[in-house]
Amino acid sequence: MPRYDAPIRDMRFILQEVLQIQNYSNLPGFEEVTPDLVSAILEEGGKFAKEVLYPLNAVGDRQGCVRSDDASVKTPDGFPDAYKQLVEGGWPLLSVDPEMGGQGLPHVVNIAWTEMVSSANMAFGMYPGLTHGAFQALMAGGSDELKAKYGPKMASAEWAGTMNLTEPQCGTDLGLIKTKAVPQPDGTYKITGQKIWISGGEQDLTENIIHLVLARIEGGPEGIKGISLFLVPKYMVGEDGSIGERNACSCGGLEEKMGIHGNATCVMNYDGATGFLVGEEHKGMRTMFVMMNEARLGVGLQGLSQAELAYQNAADFARDRVQGRSLTGVKSPDQPADPIIVHPDVRRMLMDQKAFIEGARCFTYWTAFQADLQHKAPEEGVREKSSDYMALLTPVVKAYLTHKGYECANWALQLHGGSGFTREWGMEQIVRDCRITTIYEGTNGVQALDLVGRKLAANGGRAVFSFFSDVDEFVAANEGNEELALFVEGLQSIKAELQEGTMWLMQNGMSDFNNAGASSHDYLHLFGLTALAYMWAQMAKVALESKGKEPFYEQKLATGRYFVERLLPDGAAHLAKVKTGAAPLMDLEADAF
Amino acid sequence: MPRYDAPIRDMRFILQEVLQIQNYSNLPGFEEVTPDLVSAILEEGGKFAKEVLYPLNAVGDRQGCVRSDDASVKTPDGFPDAYKQLVEGGWPLLSVDPEMGGQGLPHVVNIAWTEMVSSANMAFGMYPGLTHGAFQALMAGGSDELKAKYGPKMASAEWAGTMNLTEPQCGTDLGLIKTKAVPQPDGTYKITGQKIWISGGEQDLTENIIHLVLARIEGGPEGIKGISLFLVPKYMVGEDGSIGERNACSCGGLEEKMGIHGNATCVMNYDGATGFLVGEEHKGMRTMFVMMNEARLGVGLQGLSQAELAYQNAADFARDRVQGRSLTGVKSPDQPADPIIVHPDVRRMLMDQKAFIEGARCFTYWTAFQADLQHKAPEEGVREKSSDYMALLTPVVKAYLTHKGYECANWALQLHGGSGFTREWGMEQIVRDCRITTIYEGTNGVQALDLVGRKLAANGGRAVFSFFSDVDEFVAANEGNEELALFVEGLQSIKAELQEGTMWLMQNGMSDFNNAGASSHDYLHLFGLTALAYMWAQMAKVALESKGKEPFYEQKLATGRYFVERLLPDGAAHLAKVKTGAAPLMDLEADAF
Incomplete structure (x- = not known):
């Protein structure tokens, strides 16, 4: 089970x-x-x-x-x-x-x-x-002051934190936020408005909940430039850190949703709740992005993690379930049928998952390591490059890993046949839970637009060019290594495709922004494939050096070969789609749909 | 809504x-x-x-x-x-x-x-x-006698019918069936065993339910060659068609599942129920395949139909929801933001669905038309060719349309952002309902194996060669038609890829059956793309001839162009995967997963 x-x-x-x-x-x-x-x-x-x-x-x-009438949530x-x-x-x-x-x-x-x-x-x-x-x-x-008062309890998770962005009329477009903040003589603000889809907005796990809330200070600029960030505790906190009065915010309802039922997705009502400004007035988005970038990596990781869970169970099922005989002759003569792992198409489903997961894990950890370097490396150049990479790759980790992670979860379900569709095997829950990851913390479409519209062009393309030159360096350093040739050549060729796509975007995306938008999804996927190819080449190199010590290394190499031979061919299709430009997408009038 | x-x-x-x-x-x-x-x-x-x-x-x-304690189902x-x-x-x-x-x-x-x-x-x-x-x-x-007694009432659906194949130990591999049939002196059989996942096995819609049940006649051959088909009515039927005694079969439980909750998925217990042999002893599979082929086309159609439902709602949402501004300047100055249909990536999601759905509809109807020709055409040659096409294309319709239909449903959900994940918008139900279509009536993997292992080789490849020559004929007849050139060239090129894949299979699939299994999924998808390209070329031709009469025809052409430019590029990736052979999939030991 x-x-x-x-x-x-x-x-x-x-x-x-x-x-x-x-x-x-x-x-x-x-x-x-x-x-x-x-x-x-x-x-x-x-x-x-x-x-x-x-x-x-x-x-x-x-x-x-479950929400009770007193607005508490169990x-x-x-x-x-x-x-x-x-x-x-x-x-x-x-x-x-x-x-x-x-x-x-x-x-x-x-x-x-x-x-x-x-x-x-x-x-x-x-x-x-x-x-x-x-x-x-x-x-x-x-x-x-705020850090000292709330920091340690939030760091330990004794008190929970939430992020409050979405309102009924705005998700992606936060410039439309209506929640109001009215300055008070004591320097606090009264926050009034409704937020929706607030994960963990109310729960029975912690003695206090610290909401970070985007709101518009009365009289401030319109649009995104008038949004400020506020800390709104569920219970007021005394100078000594003691829990005080209940603040004027509460859960107005729970969302019925496809999955992640264990997490309370709340409508949050703020009725003149006391809030404390975090950062500068009207500059709330800047701070919120710190949280969102962290969260985006976390969501990419969720996609990967659900794929891993699904994969483990699919592998078990494939080894245990006997059904049919191998196409190349009976493999388990003592059983009424062979375990389904003998069937190549079952292998395909498992290998697709395994090759993605192991590559994606390396990519995520590598990116997280950039976060360490960005803050801690003594050399300014290293810090700058790591910071560039974090910015460039966060949307790729978020969108590529959740898209492919969801695909993997679906292959794992598929491998289970009818059992996958039933509750008892747990696969369908994974698919339902994982489904949110391509959506929240900025839909994958928004990630793709962030990549092509903002991250690529930043500092004259410095981040992407350093990525290319790192890959080139790896390729140059390992040319002639025959055992590694498949990986190096695979990397070289997908990187060439990514580079061609990048050039196309630089030439055509600025003259017509719709070209950039039209190619963004496929460009991001091409980037994801290239990043994973780079990881696989590095992993293969390490595995080759340790080959023979443990079966693990041979297995790693075999999985990597599958990645190169069976997943990289998608790159050419993505490149072709990048290069069609916007016309095929924009030809129809809106009412023709 | x-x-x-x-x-x-x-x-x-x-x-x-x-x-x-x-x-x-x-x-x-x-x-x-x-x-x-x-x-x-x-x-x-x-x-x-x-x-x-x-x-x-x-x-x-x-x-x-809901099942009650008396085993009835509401x-x-x-x-x-x-x-x-x-x-x-x-x-x-x-x-x-x-x-x-x-x-x-x-x-x-x-x-x-x-x-x-x-x-x-x-x-x-x-x-x-x-x-x-x-x-x-x-x-x-x-x-x-059976036809006369049960036919008319089943034809009108006054009495419902079910198919009983699966048992806990066997789904795909029906040779493992344990349900027993014991011949009785009066020519009937006593059927005993448990069947699972029986759609509509019990319900409150019809006065009688006619179960078709696969079982093994005591003493018959082992494996698939000993399976017979029985008609087992819920209520016995008198000579005059009147409803008689309750038969010894009942619903032992309902399956909890991911979707299609409105359909009762039953565990069916047969406890010495009276059954009537349908067709010959031990030849039950032959007749069951009649039902399964019909059902497989129906399941392909379900994939398409759920995509259509999802698409309509996604199009509405894209026109109604305002969020952000067009990348090329404000489009709806009187609204706080533009409708999201102005965004190219939203268009991409809609066009992917639209181009697939319209092509797939044509493909399904065209295939269904072959069923008419197969039975009704006066010319034997036409009947033979239609019958060949039905056999060849049924697995493609089933697997390709359900796989892509599910993808479309997911894009429609994705386009809704967070709303897609909530119950109230209905998108998540579509995804959950549609999820079963890639599984039941033979998983898509089984369809792919049927295509490469049985259908391609049948009669020396007669069916696939006729398909190629029909395509060639269309191409030859329309070469030089400049307005149609994009479609004709697209068709020609994807057909060349399919032909190359077919040749590769013919050369490598027989020498190592695992090569056929390893390529089956991608080969089927390549076939699906080619079939849709053939349909789109024909539709474009008709639309060109009527261009100007109605905006419908211009829209059809624009959608078709999108299909050629943005969906056909996947063909090359599928071909590359077809040609890797089995090695990358089969290298690992089972315990390395």
Whole structure:
């Protein structure tokens, strides 16, 4: 029956053998990340995910969250206790600055832990996940007073955090926000308005909930330039940190939705609630983007993590279920039929998942490592490049990993045949849960537009050109390595396609912005493929060097070969679509649809 | 809010302008299908689908079916009344032979009606849909006595029919069936065993339910060669057609599943139930295949029909929802933002759906028309070719249309942003309902294997070679038509890719069957693309001839151009994957997954 086991061997491979984080002891927080420490964290984290969080995954889906007439919200049975264990275990503090009570470990180690949580119970993981994002925004934009008062409790997740952006009339286009903030003589603001789709807006897990709310200060500029960010606690907090009066905000209802039933998606009503300005007036979007970028990487990771969960169960099913005989002769003569893993098309579904997942894991961790370098590297050049990469690759991680992750979840369901469509096997929940990831924190379409419209052109294309030159350098350094040739040539060819697409965009996207919009989806996918090819080439190199030590390395190479031979061919199709331009999309009048 | 309107103009275009069924009055049943009659059927059918069936679609999803302790099953509110109206309207009789009380109209006309039912309420449509399949199997294999006794009532759908194949230990591999049939002195059989996933196995819509059950006659050959087909009525039927005693079969439980909640998916227990042999002993599969082929076309149509439903609502949403401004300047200055249909990536999602749906509709109707020709054409050559096409293309219609239909439903959900993930907009139900179509009636993997393993090679490849030569003929006849050049060249090039894939399979699939299995999925998709390109070329030709008469024709051409420019590029990727052979898929040991 359904299960989750953290893929610790693969995580260690990426952290210790590919990224070799133990060799960065010159960076703060990296001093102690010995292979032993990392392994211990992964083992303990994996145990927590498997034993505490995963058993609540199906429970959460079936029970969902329930709102009472007094506007309180009950999370599924077991969630409060698991949350308590999470906080007591200090897990949310892994990569938090010691000043805020954290352990100060690298972000990239925290990412591995977050992946496990997200695989084991995505709906649950959103509570601490968003709290961490809100904490980061507070650190980026809040006054010292706000940081001191709310920071430590949010860092440990004793108090939860939420992000309040969406309103009925606006999701993507936040310039349309109507929620009002009226300045008060004491420097606070009264916040009034309705927010929708607020994940964890109300729950019974924490003694306080700290809402970060986008609102418009009365009399401020129109549109996106008049949006400010406010901290609105559910309960007011005294100078001594004590819980005080209830603030004027409450949950007006829960959304009925396709999945992530264990997470309370709330309508939040603010009725003159007391709020504290975070950052400058009218500059709320700037701080909110800190939170959103963090959240976007997290959502990409959710796509990957649900694919991993689905894949593990699909692999089990393929080994256990006997049905039909191998096309090349009976393989299990003592059974009434062969296990379905003998069938090539079943293998195709598994390999598509495996090759994506392992490449995507490396890509995500590599990107998270850029976040560490961006903040901690002593050399300014390294910090700049890492910062460029973070900006450039965040939309790719978010959109590519969620799109493909959802595809993987669907292949895993498909592999189960009719069982996949029934509740008891758990596959259909994964598909339903995973479905949100391509949508929230900016739809994948918005990510693609961010990539082609903003990230590519930033600083004269500096980020993308450094990416190309890093790839070129890798290719040059490994040319002539015959064992690696398949990977190097695959990388070279997909990179050439990406480069051609980039040039096309630079030439045609500026003269007609619709050309950029029309090609954005396929360009992002071409980028995702190239990024994964780059990761696979690096992983293959490491695996070749250790070949023979463990079957793991041979398996890694075989999976990588599948990636090159069976996934990279999509690149040419994406490039062809990039280059059609906008005309085929824009020809019809709106009423012809 | 969500709606369904039958796409009558497009249906008429295909039936009357592309297929020109009114010109086949030499075929029985076609004498009266004047444009007026067809239009009247489509109008009335569309009204029924919109007004009676669609309003029950969400109701069915939310209420689902409920089994009582007495093993009876209640369908959702409104289903019994709608079913009564369906039967009273005579809709199930459209294409039934007049001998059985039918109207004897062409199958291709019935397909248009079936599409409407399936769009408006897929879960509901399965009750009459499977009844029609069971009726066809009875007609193909039953004795005159069985036909006379059960035929007319099943034809009209007064009595429902079901198909009972799956058991816990076997789905795809029916050779593993354990249900037993013990011959009785009176020529009947006692049927004992458990069947699972029986759609409509029990319900409150009809006074009797006629189960077609695969079982093994005691002492018969092992494996698939010992499977016979039995008719097992829920209530015994007297000589005069009267309803008699309850038979020993009952619903042991309902399956909890991802979607199609309005259809009762039953565990069926047969406890020495009286059954009547249909066809010959041990030759049950042959007759069941009649039913399954019919059902497979129907499932392909479900994929298309759910895509259509999703698309209509996505188009509405894209026109209504205002969010952000066009990249090329404000389009709706009187609104706070532009409707999202101005955004190229929103267009991409809509056009992907539209170009697929219109091509797929033509392909399905064209294939259904082959079924008419197969039975009714006076020339033996035409009958043979149509029969070849039916055999060859059934797996393509089933698998390609359900795979892409599900993709379309997902794009429609995606286009809705967060609203797509909530219940109230109806999109998530479409995705959940549609999800089953790639699985049941033979998973898409099984369809692909059927195509490459059986259908391609049949009669020395006669079917596929006729397909190629028909395409070549079309290309030759239209070369030099400049206005059609894009379509003709697109067709020529995708057909060349399919031909190359076919040759590769013929050379490599026989020497190692795993090569055939490994390429089957991509080969089927390449076939689907080619079939749609062939349809689009024919539709474009007709549209060009009528250009200027109605905006419809210009729109058809623009949609077709999108298909050629933006969907055909996938062909090369599929071909590359066909040609990798089995090695990349089969390299890993089973325990490496």
